[in-house]
Amino acid sequence: xxxxxxxxxxxxxxxxxxxxxxxxxxxxxxxxxxxxxxxxxxxxxxxxxxxxxxxxxxxxxxxxxxxxxxxxxxxxxxxxxxxxxxxxxxxxxxxxxxxxxxxxxxxxxxxxxxxxxxxxxxxxxxxxxxxxxxxxxxxxxxxxxxxxxxxxxxxxxxxxxxxxxxxxxxxxxxxxxxxxxxxxxxxxxxxxxxxxxxxxxxxxxxxxxxxxxxxxxxxxxxxxxxxxxxxxxxxxxxxxxxxxxxxxxxxxxxxxxxxxxxxxxxxxxxxxxxxxxxxxxxxxxxxxxxxxxxxxxxxxxxxxxxxxxxxxxxxxxxxxxxxxxxxxxxxxxxxxxxxxxxxxxxxxxxxxxxxxxxxxxxxxxxxxxxxxxxxxxxxxxxxxxxxxxxxxxxxxxxxxxxxxxxxxxxxxxxxxxxxxxxxxxxxxxxxx
Amino acid sequence: xxxxxxxxxxxxxxxxxxxxxxxxxxxxxxxxxxxxxxxxxxxxxxxxxxxxxxxxxxxxxxxxxxxxxxxxxxxxxxxxxxxxxxxxxxxxxxxxxxxxxxxxxxxxxxxxxxxxxxxxxxxxxxxxxxxxxxxxxxxxxxxxxxxxxxxxxxxxxxxxxxxxxxxxxxxxxxxxxxxxxxxxxxxxxxxxxxxxxxxxxxxxxxxxxxxxxxxxxxxxxxxxxxxxxxxxxxxxxxxxxxxxxxxxxxxxxxxxxxxxxxxxxxxxxx
Numbered sequence: 001x002x003x004x005x006x007x008x009x010x011x012x013x014x015x016x017x018x019x020x021x022x023x024x025x026x027x028x029x030x031x032x033x034x035x036x037x038x039x040x041x042x043x044x045x046x047x048x049x050x051x052x053x054x055x056x057x058x059x060x061x062x063x064x065x066x067x068x069x070x071x072x073x074x075x076x077x078x079x080x081x082x083x084x085x086x087x088x089x090x091x092x093x094x095x096x097x098x099x100x101x102x103x104x105x106x107x108x109x110x111x112x113x114x115x116x117x118x119x120x121x122x123x124x125x126x127x128x129x130x131x132x133x134x135x136x137x138x139x140x141x142x143x144x145x146x147x148x149x150x151x152x153x154x155x156x157x158x159x160x161x162x163x164x165x166x167x168x169x170x171x172x173x174x175x176x177x178x179x180x181x182x183x184x185x186x187x188x189x190x191x192x193x194x195x196x197x198x199x200x201x202x203x204x205x206x207x208x209x210x211x212x213x214x215x216x217x218x219x220x221x222x223x224x225x226x227x228x229x230x231x232x233x234x235x236x237x238x239x240x241x242x243x244x245x246x247x248x249x250x251x252x253x254x255x256x257x258x259x260x261x262x263x264x265x266x267x268x269x270x271x272x273x274x275x276x277x278x279x280x281x282x283x284x285x286x287x288x289x290x291x292x293x294x295x296x297x298x299x300x301x302x303x304x305x306x307x308x309x310x311x312x313x314x315x316x317x318x319x320x321x322x323x324x325x326x327x328x329x330x331x332x333x334x335x336x337x338x339x340x341x342x343x344x345x346x347x348x349x350x351x352x353x354x355x356x357x358x359x360x361x362x363x364x365x366x367x368x369x370x371x372x373x374x375x376x377x378x379x380x381x382x383x384x385x386x387x388x389x390x391x392x393x394x395x396x397x398x399x400x401x402x403x404x405x406x407x408x409x410x411x412x413x414x415x416x417x418x419x420x421x422x423x424x425x426x427x428x429x430x431x432x
Numbered sequence: 433x434x435x436x437x438x439x440x441x442x443x444x445x446x447x448x449x450x451x452x453x454x455x456x457x458x459x460x461x462x463x464x465x466x467x468x469x470x471x472x473x474x475x476x477x478x479x480x481x482x483x484x485x486x487x488x489x490x491x492x493x494x495x496x497x498x499x500x501x502x503x504x505x506x507x508x509x510x511x512x513x514x515x516x517x518x519x520x521x522x523x524x525x526x527x528x529x530x531x532x533x534x535x536x537x538x539x540x541x542x543x544x545x546x547x548x549x550x551x552x553x554x555x556x557x558x559x560x561x562x563x564x565x566x567x568x569x570x571x572x573x574x575x576x577x578x579x580x581x582x583x584x585x586x587x588x589x590x591x592x593x594x595x596x597x598x599x600x601x602x603x604x605x606x607x608x609x610x611x612x613x614x615x616x617x618x619x620x621x622x623x624x625x626x627x628x629x630x631x632x633x634x635x636x637x638x639x640x641x642x643x644x645x646x647x648x649x650x651x652x653x654x655x656x657x658x659x660x661x662x663x664x665x666x667x668x669x670x671x672x673x674x675x676x677x678x679x680x681x682x683x684x685x686x687x688x689x690x691x692x693x694x695x696x697x698x699x700x701x702x
Contacts, residue, residue: 082446082473082475107475127573127574128616207631208631208649211651211680212652212653212682215652215680215681215682220681222653223652223656223702224702261612261631264593264631271683312475313472314449319573321573322547332447333445334447336446
């Protein structure tokens with residue numbers, strides 16, 4: 001058995017870079033340091049089925065085919081569509097994403113990534129009011145007040161707390177004992193159990209509570225004795241904890257980006273962080289989910305000027321989540337073809353969107369059998385980045401990290417597949 | 433005024449984008465030329481006549497042109513975008529962005545309008561007889577300067593985040609609205625005839641919001657200034673008693689005013 005060290009985990013946005021993979025006969029059979037979720041990704045949990053060959057739907061069945069035929073079919077679908085949608089992108093590397101943006105431009109498509117059902121609201125908010133962010137290193141070495149708002153890292157990002165809160169840092173020599181941990185969550189969770197302060201607010205009242213905290217931080221009184229189920233006294237206490245921090249960090253997740261008000265919750269949270277800088281040093285980091293969801297937003301922004309939901313239909317990039325998001329296009333029945341890569345909307349989108357996916361041609365570039373591939377017309381399996389291919393990914397706070405190749409694969413990479421589709425689409429467009 | 437009548441043929445599932453349907457674009461063109469004006473159909477351009485029968489008489493000046501769209505255009509976006517003069521009447525429903533960025537002239541939608549109607553509106557008059565969607569009279573994504581002039585009136589209900597980042601002008605909704613009317617508002621007037629679910633004037637710094645119906649939930653960051661009787665807004669007298677609030681004190685330099693009818697709103701006063 002061979003040990004491959006310093007492997008980067010291709011699961012969540014924490015991008016742990018200290019994994020050791022145990023390799024036997026070109027297969028990963030075990031890991032050291034990885035959390036349970038990361039471990040399952042490396043060793044392919046029982047029940048997961050890999051596509052080993054490209055498949056094309058014929059009637060109710062999938063028939064094995066060649067990469068050439070699958071790519072030919074995919075290129076025709078995209079070149080013939082009037083409003084193609086290219087969705088996913090968050091579980092592949094930045095180079096593949098860059099080719100994807102080029103392909104979207106070539107086909108006059110709308111390109112969107114999983115941020116639109118995840119931290120898209122955070123992206124909207126930071127465009128409105130700014131982005132006071134820092135790196136994990138600063139959190140580990142400096143942070144003495146850590147707030148987790150609307151997230152449960154013990155389950156979703158299992159090593160996040162151990163790397164940022166429990167770990168000892170340069171100015172926090174005692175680790176956890178040197179930090180105050182605040183968790184804001186309507187539920188009791190495995191993360192809130194560890195907190196010094198658990199603000200158990202009413203469901204969907206994040207904006208109201210933030211409005212109250214901001215008002216109190218600014219030295220004004222609030223209208224009511226209780227806001228979002230939290231008594232006035234506790235709001236004042238928490239405001240003091242935040243103001244008296246030496247270095248504060250706000251981590252926020254789906255519980256606030258997708259509760260009522262969405263991006264406006266993040267907008268007011270960012271403004272709170274900005275205003276706390278009148279008293280102390282404060283920063284924030286969104287708890288990004290897929291390991292390279294941040295990377296797509298970076299790549300798409302440097303390629304088109306916009307981070308996600310980019311509409312190339314008129315030749316110039318346009319952007320308006322609410323109109324050009326994957327769900328908007330599917331639910332309004334605008335999209336007439338869809339390419340899904342490195343994500344599984346079939347498992348996660350609302351029924352109305354799934355119904356539209358079932359009506360239109362769907363191309364899936366996907367290593368595993370998923371609900372999305374079940375409704376696909378063409379399935380093109382890639383090598384998995386971070387395990388079978390190299391590539392660059394962005395950690396949740398925007399630090400690029402090079403992913404390692406651990407084992408060999410005969411399959412094409414996402415980038416190679418996309419390049420071949422792009423080249424074929426160009427030929428088809430030229431002959432129109 | 434010369435009338436140009438556009439009779440919609442079938443509306444396709446992939447939407448049309450008709451920012452070229454404005455009196456400004458039609459001015460000085462013959463009917464045949466207007467038929468050949470290009471509109472977007474997904475990622476390709478087609479001539480207007482592919483989806484509309486065009487008849488009537490054109491004129492040289494936009495201000496002398498009245499465009500009548502005689503039927504539903506549910507899946508046509510951007511009608512009247514950026515128009516500066518003349519008139520458009522839509523005798524049915526329309527999709528997103530009707531009258532966005534308009535600077536002058538008049539648009540009447542006899543049915544419902546989609547989201548972003550009157551987005552970044554600078555002048556003119558936009559009237560929607562039915563319901564309107566989210567973000568009417570709002571700003572472009574990421575911009576902190578929204579609707580700055582003109583009058584937008586909705587006779588039905590409207591959606592979320594209307595008058596977002598509003599700077600000036602007047603927005604009137606006769607029916608109910610959902611959450612966050614006037615969020616980040618910096619100026620102008622927003623009058624809501626019906627009810628609001630929550631977060632009226634969140635993070636507002638300026639401007640005036642009047643709510644005649646019931647506000648289910650109110651934000652804690654406002655300061656209660658008392659009760660006023662028969663208020664005057666933009667030269668219009670609104671009769672009755674109103675709670676007056678100033679805020680949103682969560683933001684620096686907050687000076688926005690909210691009037692909420694006392695009837696049915698006792699629960700939001702401290």
